[in-house]
Amino acid sequence: MIRTTGILADRAIAALFDTGRLVTERPLDSDQIQPASLDLRLGTKAFRVRASFMPGPNSLVSDKLDRLKLHVVDLSQGAVLETGCVYIVPLMERLDLPADMSASANPKSSTGRLDIFTRVITDYAQEFDKIPAGYSGPLYLEISPRTFPIVVRQGSRLSQIRFRIGNALLGEPELLKLHNDETLVASQQPNVSGGGIALSIDLAGDGQGLIGYRGKHHTAVVDVDKKAQHDIFDFWEPLYSRGRNELILDPDEFYILVSREAVHVPPLYAAEMTPFDPLVGEFRVHYAGFFDPGFGHEAAGGRGSRAVLEVRSHEVPFILEDAQIVGRLVYEHMLDAPEGLYGSGLGSNYQAQGLKLSKHFRS
Numbered sequence: 001m002i003r004t005t006g007i008l009a010d011r012a013i014a015a016l017f018d019t020g021r022l023v024t025e026r027p028l029d030s031d032q033i034q035p036a037s038l039d040l041r042l043g044t045k046a047f048r049v050r051a052s053f054m055p056g057p058n059s060l061v062s063d064k065l066d067r068l069k070l071h072v073v074d075l076s077q078g079a080v081l082e083t084g085c086v087y088i089v090p091l092m093e094r095l096d097l098p099a100d101m102s103a104s105a106n107p108k109s110s111t112g113r114l115d116i117f118t119r120v121i122t123d124y125a126q127e128f129d130k131i132p133a134g135y136s137g138p139l140y141l142e143i144s145p146r147t148f149p150i151v152v153r154q155g156s157r158l159s160q161i162r163f164r165i166g167n168a169l170l171g172e173p174e175l176l177k178l179h180n181d182e183t184l185v186a187s188q189q190p191n192v193s194g195g196g197i198a199l200s201i202d203l204a205g206d207g208q209g210l211i212g213y214r215g216k217h218h219t220a221v222v223d224v225d226k227k228a229q230h231d232i233f234d235f236w237e238p239l240y241s242r243g244r245n246e247l248i249l250d251p252d253e254f255y256i257l258v259s260r261e262a263v264h265v266p267p268l269y270a271a272e273m274t275p276f277d278p279l280v281g282e283f284r285v286h287y288a289g290f291f292d293p294g295f296g297h298e299a300a301g302g303r304g305s306r307a308v309l310e311v312r313s314h315e316v317p318f319i320l321e322d323a324q325i326v327g328r329l330v331y332e333h334m335l336d337a338p339e340g341l342y343g344s345g346l347g348s349n350y351q352a353q354g355l356k357l358s359k360h361f362r363s
């Protein structure tokens, strides 16, 4: 495949490291490179700040930190980050991107499922999670746990980055053709518009009528690096449909719900979930939006994978109804085929998932 625009696959990400475009304090972890992204690792310190901020075109993040920091937390042995507080953590990875390469970051799915709000910040940034073409400098992660206090340590991976050359988003005709050829979203009436394919919410539930979970308050801490550590019911209240197939979102609560449709990302593409309509401001359906090449792909064991939706209502209570459209998946070309696909021997946690909490809970 010869493409001049697209998202860098695993081998090309490894080459960034080999050629000094990606510089790290210590060698990459063996599983840090994913099919179309790189996990970012926390450094040794977290700065508790008074409030979130944007550096703006004239400032380094370190200048702002000098002014806004309240307290420094040592992460070398692990530390608790409390809910409702904002922390800035210098990451182990630095970039020296070529002039034609940009990048974007997103929380890992496991991070979003724990309701940990994270955004990557660069020096001179005017937008969160966007790294302009040719950026040379450090990366920082803003972290704000919303529902559960968390334990993190040097090397914890909460966020991930995709590198891209040019713009390789599929337009509507191309997306429709790909859907007709490969079935991107298993739906009777696929809704393709605005360059994305719609995802709707499942509030009918499974055999027992389970439709989702609501996060509990005042829980124990979750160690972000430990799998299957906690009993689900210590942290989550299960929600059942009780025949009405609707859910009233309370503005102060966090919900894990699931898409009605199975989702498929063919190997030569990467997808991202975007809000259904940025003007519908009543609720937000996700923090984590990256969908890897191979997610839901039958040959990679993914048949029937649904999308997990992290939902919060803003300001007012909001009624979600079954089959309501809540997000869109946009697809981008990969620059090259990934060597590994999501789910195939990469220790992936969410291939072929239904309604699935994060890996930290015992199912």
Ligand SMILES: Nc1ccn([C@H]2C[C@H](O)[C@@H](COP(=O)(O)OP(=O)(O)OP(=O)(O)O)O2)c(=O)n1
Residues within 6 Å of the ligand: 034, 107, 108, 109, 110, 111, 112, 160, 273, 286, 287, 288, 289, 290, 291, 292, 295, 306, 307, 308, 309, 310, 342, 347, 348, 349, 350, 351
């Ligand atoms: N809101 C979202 C975002 C992602 N995913 C799915 C599609 C992704 O391909 C998969 C894994 O996403 P990440 O790589 O972001 O997640 P983790 O790194 O936490 O999981 P893993 O260890 O399985 O890679 O989860 C999802 O169901 N719902």
